[in-house]
Amino acid sequence: MKTVLSTLNAKYIHTSLSIRYLKAYAQPEYEVELAEYTIKDPAMNIVTDLHAKKPEIIGFSCYIWNIEETIKVIKMLKKINPSLIIVLGGPEVTYDTKEWMDKIPEVDFIIIGEGEQSFKQLLDELNGEQNFDNVSGIAYREENKVQIKPQRNKVDLKVLPSPFRFEEDLQHLSKRVTYIETSRGCPFSCQFCLSSIEVGVRYFDREKVKEDIRFLMENGAKTIKFVDRTFNISRSYAMEMFQFLIDEHKPGTVFQFEITADIMRPEVIQFLNDHAPKGLFRFEIGVQSTNDATNELVMRKQNFNKLTRTVTMVKEGGKIDQHLDLIAGLPEENYDSFKKTFNDVFELRPEELQLGFLKMLRGTGLRLRAEHHGYVYMDHSPYEILKNNVLSFDDITKIKHLEDVLEKYWNDHRMDETIEYLVTHLFQTPFDFFQDFGTYWDEKGWTRIGHQLEDLYKHLYDFLGSNKRNELTIASGFMKYDYLRNQNYKPRKPWWSETLSKQERSKIYHSVLENPLLLGEEFAKKQFSEKDLFKHTVLETLPFNLDHYLKTGKIINENSFVLVHYDAIHSNTTVYTVLSSELDTKVS
Incomplete structure (x- = not known):
């Protein structure tokens, strides 16, 4: 039966690792075609393209960012061709599976959890006797009743075939992010994260991983992102991989990792500072909160002093950019507590500070205990919280205003010296600057329109004029300096009136x-x-x-x-x- 595996990525530059693993595992018995789109693509365009492929089976990989658009596509496809067999998989439908089967009657099967073995077994039955009781890790309908068959065994990661050797992918490697995993599972139990549900960490074959990385670099891959939940849980393994990547990297390649910073030993960081080429590595570090009581409630073990040591050593080394994450809305983290968390982390001056809002993911412990903390959240994906017992909707709205200008004025690094001067000299704390400016930005209605670079400077100048007029002279000097030094070409018309004839x-x-x-x-x-x-x-x-x-x-x-x-x-x-x-x- 003609089979197509598809997904809707968040952006064009992203690629789906999951459907490539399914395709690789299904070969050579089954030839599966891949079809990727984005959540910005019109549903009709996606349906038209998929229908033209004349599939008999279509599988969709589902996540919180694409499930709503995927459902639209599924319903249209099934209306066009009622005999089409539709299979869903991915973290979004792995939990509350019966609810999804009831909610989307157009869906014939759901793969539950790790999908390589289950999907291939399903193809065996669809192309054979159709005795779905033989397939583990699926949900299906039998006599109008939903049947759920739990997974029997985890796949042996060391024998999984490579998902990177498809000829049709090679021409896109230099233009897109390539995702790779060297392990599955997480050693921690953070109650807001799906990774906490799978107990233990399993590793892929190291030499096969290295061969895949060599192959990707030889074929032009520029950005390779490791999706391991905690890349450095094994120090010896991390050191081996760091050494390998340093020794064999190609110029222009960047490797990104999710790092647990408070368990990283100083000697590892010193090794990277001494030997890693500048720009080769990028670290993503989930801080989430510096409130010890909050971390304890979500079963998150974190030593912020050691985390600070790691981030500081890496920053002083000047070799590795760091992306730090915060989550607003965790249990018992009220507005003032989050302000402290923000200031604690901004004090580290990460190259990027990502501020997210708690999402009550299906299957997580926090969602199961939502009533205990008074959580009210969206009924649909991404299940973002609206309020809880210590954080009102108005508080969340204010923090969103802050997040908007944080992204524009810090993470994009358009005016680093200006922001440093403002948060150090003119405002009581960094949080106060970003919050006050964010509120002003929203009151002016700027959130709803696009902005050129010059507009960002003018808006900041207007805000400072209304807030810190007495100190505007020095601040505007920093703004001029940042504007001029960050241009690649001589600007035709700066945002200010010329002061010199x-x-x-x-x-x-x-x-x-x-x-x-x-x-x-x-x-x-x-x-x-x-x-x-x-x-x-x-x-x-x-x-x-x-x-x-x-x-x-x-x-x-x-x-x-x-x-x-x-x-x-x-x-x-x-x-x-x-x-x-x-x-x-x-x-x-």
């Missing part, structure tokens, strides 16, 4: 050219003419000594000039600074 710029350029060493030896070597400076640089005055601030973090109220050179040929931007007082005699 053409004549004033000409005087300063003359002064600089007469004594180029004022801007350093590198500047002097370039031997610019005045024409070069007018054509390829921007000159702006700042109300403080920028060079002193960058070296010490302290503000001295003496004017300085920033001269930014844009080398269009090499796409290179260079910033030079000089004190106004050093140029006074020359300018006069």
Whole structure:
């Protein structure tokens, strides 16, 4: 029977590892076609494409981010072809399976849990005697009653065939994220996470994993993300893999890992700081909360002091970007407690701070005990909470406002020096800045419209003018500096009105050219003419000594000039600074 495996990814650059494992395991007895889409694709377009493949069996991999759109597709397909056999699998339908069978009568089978063996057994029966009682780990209908057959045994991961050797995938490897797993399961029992349900950790064959990674790199894979829930649970295993990746990586490849930071030993971090090429690794670290009582309620063991040590050592090493996660809405974490959690983690200055909101996932202990903490949450995916006994809906809304500007102004790194100055000097805490700005942003209605880069600077300037007008001069100086240094090409029209006339710029350029060493030896070597400076640089005055601030973090109220050179040929931007007082005699 013609079989197609499909899923709706969150983004085009994502790929589904699950359907590739199913396809690999089904071969050579069954030839399965893969068809991936995104949740942004119109349902009619997906249905049209799938129908054109003339399948007799279609399987969908289901998650909280795609289940609603997947249901639309399923219902349309079944109306077009009532004889089509529809199979669902994935974490979203593994739990409350009977409810899903009742809710979606168009579905014929659901694979429960790990799917490789169950799906192949199902294909055996669909293409044979159709005695589904022989298949473990499925739900199906028999005489209008839902039958559920639990899984018998876990698959031996060491014998699973590679999901990466399909010819049709090779041309896309350089453009998409490739997901890989070296283990399944998690040693921890966090009650908000599905991984806590599977007891123990099982490993794939190490040498086969290495061969897969070599193959992916040789065929152009650029971003390889390990989906292991805790990559570093075994120190010896993690060290072996880190060494392998350092030794055999291809230039331009990035590897991402989910790391449990408080169990990472300092000697491991030191090894990475000493030997890993810059940019090769990226760590994702789930902090979630720094409230010990909250962590205890969700059975999450975490030593924040050791986590801080790890994050700090990695950051000081300068080799690895870190993405830290927080969850708003965990048990007994009220607004003030979450504020402390946010400030605790922002103090570490991670390259990215992801703020999420608790989702009551099917099958998790927290969902089963939702009433105990007064949780009210969405009936449909992603089951995000609306409130609980200590956090009101208004509190959650405020935190969402904060999350919006955090993403735009910190995680995108458009104005790092500006934000650092604001959260250190002008606002009581980082949380206060992001919260106040987020609330202002929402009141202005900016959430509902798109924004150019210049708009983001103008909006921040407006906010500071309404909130911190007396300190606006210094803040706007930092904003100008960040704006100019983060451009790849000379900006045609900066977001502010020019403060220097053409004549004033000409005087300063003359002064600089007469004594180029004022801007350093590198500047002097370039031997610019005045024409070069007018054509390829921007000159702006700042109300403080920028060079002193960058070296010490302290503000001295003496004017300085920033001269930014844009080398269009090499796409290179260079910033030079000089004190106004050093140029006074020359300018006069």
